[in-house]
Amino acid sequence: MTDAAFAAPDAAFADRVRTSFAKQGLMAHLGVELIEVTPGRCLLRLPFRTEVSQQHGFFHGGAIATLADNSGGYAGQSLLAAGMEILTVEFKVNIIAPGRGEALFAEGHVVKNGRSLIIARCDIWAERSGVRTLCAIGQQTLMPLDGARVN
Amino acid sequence: MTDAAFAAPDAAFADRVRTSFAKQGLMAHLGVELIEVTPGRCLLRLPFRTEVSQQHGFFHGGAIATLADNSGGYAGQSLLAAGMEILTVEFKVNIIAPGRGEALFAEGHVVKNGRSLIIARCDIWAERSGVRTLCAIGQQTLMPLDGARVN
Amino acid sequence: MTDAAFAAPDAAFADRVRTSFAKQGLMAHLGVELIEVTPGRCLLRLPFRTEVSQQHGFFHGGAIATLADNSGGYAGQSLLAAGMEILTVEFKVNIIAPGRGEALFAEGHVVKNGRSLIIARCDIWAERSGVRTLCAIGQQTLMPLDGARVN
Amino acid sequence: MTDAAFAAPDAAFADRVRTSFAKQGLMAHLGVELIEVTPGRCLLRLPFRTEVSQQHGFFHGGAIATLADNSGGYAGQSLLAAGMEILTVEFKVNIIAPGRGEALFAEGHVVKNGRSLIIARCDIWAERSGVRTLCAIGQQTLMPLDGARVN
Numbered sequence: 001m002t003d004a005a006f007a008a009p010d011a012a013f014a015d016r017v018r019t020s021f022a023k024q025g026l027m028a029h030l031g032v033e034l035i036e037v038t039p040g041r042c043l044l045r046l047p048f049r050t051e052v053s054q055q056h057g058f059f060h061g062g063a064i065a066t067l068a069d070n071s072g073g074y075a076g077q078s079l080l081a082a083g084m085e086i087l088t089v090e091f092k093v094n095i096i097a098p099g100r101g102e103a104l105f106a107e108g109h110v111v112k113n114g115r116s117l118i119i120a121r122c123d124i125w126a127e128r129s130g131v132r133t134l135c136a137i138g139q140q141t142l143m144p145l146d147g148a149r150v151n
Numbered sequence: 152m153t154d155a156a157f158a159a160p161d162a163a164f165a166d167r168v169r170t171s172f173a174k175q176g177l178m179a180h181l182g183v184e185l186i187e188v189t190p191g192r193c194l195l196r197l198p199f200r201t202e203v204s205q206q207h208g209f210f211h212g213g214a215i216a217t218l219a220d221n222s223g224g225y226a227g228q229s230l231l232a233a234g235m236e237i238l239t240v241e242f243k244v245n246i247i248a249p250g251r252g253e254a255l256f257a258e259g260h261v262v263k264n265g266r267s268l269i270i271a272r273c274d275i276w277a278e279r280s281g282v283r284t285l286c287a288i289g290q291q292t293l294m295p296l297d298g299a300r301v302n
Numbered sequence: 303m304t305d306a307a308f309a310a311p312d313a314a315f316a317d318r319v320r321t322s323f324a325k326q327g328l329m330a331h332l333g334v335e336l337i338e339v340t341p342g343r344c345l346l347r348l349p350f351r352t353e354v355s356q357q358h359g360f361f362h363g364g365a366i367a368t369l370a371d372n373s374g375g376y377a378g379q380s381l382l383a384a385g386m387e388i389l390t391v392e393f394k395v396n397i398i399a400p401g402r403g404e405a406l407f408a409e410g411h412v413v414k415n416g417r418s419l420i421i422a423r424c425d426i427w428a429e430r431s432g433v434r435t436l437c438a439i440g441q442q443t444l445m446p447l448d449g450a451r452v453n
Numbered sequence: 454m455t456d457a458a459f460a461a462p463d464a465a466f467a468d469r470v471r472t473s474f475a476k477q478g479l480m481a482h483l484g485v486e487l488i489e490v491t492p493g494r495c496l497l498r499l500p501f502r503t504e505v506s507q508q509h510g511f512f513h514g515g516a517i518a519t520l521a522d523n524s525g526g527y528a529g530q531s532l533l534a535a536g537m538e539i540l541t542v543e544f545k546v547n548i549i550a551p552g553r554g555e556a557l558f559a560e561g562h563v564v565k566n567g568r569s570l571i572i573a574r575c576d577i578w579a580e581r582s583g584v585r586t587l588c589a590i591g592q593q594t595l596m597p598l599d600g601a602r603v604n
Binding site: 323368390 | 502507514547
Binding site for chain 1: 171172174175176177180181200201202203204205206211212216217218219224238239240242243245246301
């Protein structure tokens with residue numbers, strides 16, 4: 001099944017995603033970088049540091065889950081009209097290989113762009129000495145929300 | 152259904168959990184505190200800071216997921232024999248209320264202590280002005296592994 | 303954490319659940335029985351037959367998942383106003399022991415009764431020679447919907 | 454990310470899958486057909502009947518989940534050595550559109566073929582008047598097991 005092609009209703013979707021990303025204290029604190037956002041798709045990168053590690057010096061499952069949440073979430077956000085925000089309803093992540101390497105890459109993409117719910121999947125790779133290994137996969141439910149109603 | 156009562160085969164289980172927890176760079180970096188670990192149960196706390204926030208100043212879903220992963224994971228670790236380690240196979244988390252408040256508390260508990268897999272659930276609350284609100288719930292699959300085989 | 307106590311806004315909630323249950327062709331075909339529904343809680347039973355088995359003569363994972371879906375779904379339905387229906391958004395089920403025995407029992411209960419989403423958990427036991435063993439646990443996201451909008 | 458290409462260690466993998474499928478009482482009872490199995494991939498079909506319906510005459514979520522479980526499970530089974538069996542550890546399914554139509558098609562495929570765990574995804578479509586609509590997506594954890602140890 002090839003991915004559906006999505007169109008972003010807001011031409012400024014990428015700016016909007018970057019602005020939101022920059023407001024997330026956790027992203028700067030962990031060192032997550034927003035590499036690219038296209039309609040229905042978002043690519044993140046997280047360089048390895050002890051600050052994102054678990055007890056064996058690999059990437060922590062929490063860091064992996066954070067990438068899963070945000071790569072899918074901003075993939076969804078890219079498809080919203082101006083003024084709308086995305087909320088994570090739930091997500092699931094399978095860690096299928098140790099998160100070992102210089103960096104993690106997470107690519108989230110929208111599978112269903114519904115009016116009341118958006119469903120996304122993500123793939124997360126670890127890059128080690130230039131070789132990428134699939135490290136985790138996720139599936140996520142998102143909810144669009146009027147930005148004015150968030151607080 | 153009341154929780155099963157579990158016995159820890161390793162009398163030093165709590166020390167072992169604390170030692171492992173202390174080696175996780177992400178825990179110190181986020182500011183997660185290990186409040187208590189009993190056989191099959193683990194309680195964590197994460198005080199709010201901008202460093203763990205999302206774009207509206209609430210706890211980030213990634214921080215919530217990190218607590219889910221670790222509260223369940225160390226609940227499982229508490230039941231292992233000496234020399235065994237826990238691996239997260241997968242987990243799912245529903246965020247059921249905004250993570251808003253001074254701190255998050257996460258309690259993981261083992262539901263099934265199997266030989267090849269351990270299954271856990273967790274509940275996560277946000278504490279705001281002394282009132283706790285259920286913020287997220289999770290379900291997790293863990294795998295015990297000989298510590299010597301991890302690297 | 304003790305379960306929240308829920309009140310059903312529709313006094314006829316149990317009749318409504320039973321009427322809906324009776325319309326589900328799959329329930330009669332599998333032989334699922336609706337044992338009890340109280341506000342925010344629903345108990346189902348499925349007697350064993352070859353017709354619900356997998357290749358080793360245990361309950362099939364699909365039968366287990368069907369019980370998970372419906373026990374949580376009707377737990378949620380019990381809390382809706384008249385004229386509202388429940389939709390399953392997603393669910394996850396861990397099969398933690400073989401489904402072996404004379405019958406399965408599934409108890410779903412609502413954890414969060416939100417306006418736009420309802421979150422439920424379920425526990426499923428297998429009864430064998432009078433002994434019940436926890437066989438599966440689940441976590442589910444449900445969406446209330448105006449019944450007039452379903453078709 | 455393109456799917457990995459998998460090789461089946463047992464040349465008789467397809468026969469073995471079909472034999473196992475034929476032993477599952479639930480498959481015949483629901484009317485599920487095994488369309489095709491290739492290494493790491495399995496395609497199922499379920500024609501609509503009242504016997505697999507929910508209260509609005511659509512495919513029941515339990516029938517959808519059954520397809521998710523089995524399409525991923527047999528995708529995994531296809532990669533096992535002779536004498537090995539697959540066990541479902543857990544799975545999650547998002548229902549993203551009503552299961553409405555003449556038939557459901559479910560395609561499971563292995564994402565990671567590990568020694569101790571196999572991870573699969575599945576896509577489920579509803580076919581209505583010749584048009585296929587994505588109806589559900591799933592993610593699953595499977596465990597290979599020596600067939601002699603199952604009972």
